[in-house]
Amino acid sequence: MNINEFMREAHENAVNHGFWETPPSIPEALCLIHSEISEALEEYRSGNPLFYLKQEKPEGLAVELADAVIRIFDLCAYLEIDLEAV
Numbered sequence: 244m245n246i247n248e249f250m251r252e253a254h255e256n257a258v259n260h261g262f263w264e265t266p267p268s269i270p271e272a273l274c275l276i277h278s279e280i281s282e283a284l285e286e287y288r289s290g291n292p293l294f295y296l297k298q299e300k301p302e303g304l305a306v307e308l309a310d311a312v313i314r315i316f317d318l319c320a321y322l323e324i325d326l327e328a329v
Contacts, residue, residue: 246316246326253313254320263321272321276314283307 257263267275286304294303319326 247320250316250320250324250326253316257317262317266321269318272314272318276311276318279307279311279314283311 254263283304286302286307292303293305294301296302316326
């Protein structure tokens, strides 16, 4: 799978879960990406493991970084950015 295929899957998943019923503004989407990075920083500062389960929910620095990548891929797909070409 290439980056653009991952992007399409991330965006399709977000659409299927209703995240694009009312598309966010670009600043709002960027803030959501930033919030995932901030959550990653808090996981690091707290000294938590890279990955752990809290009440069966995945948590940790690795999870927050994955969330940020997913949000970036989702936004890039929405904006029809060809990351492979870029």
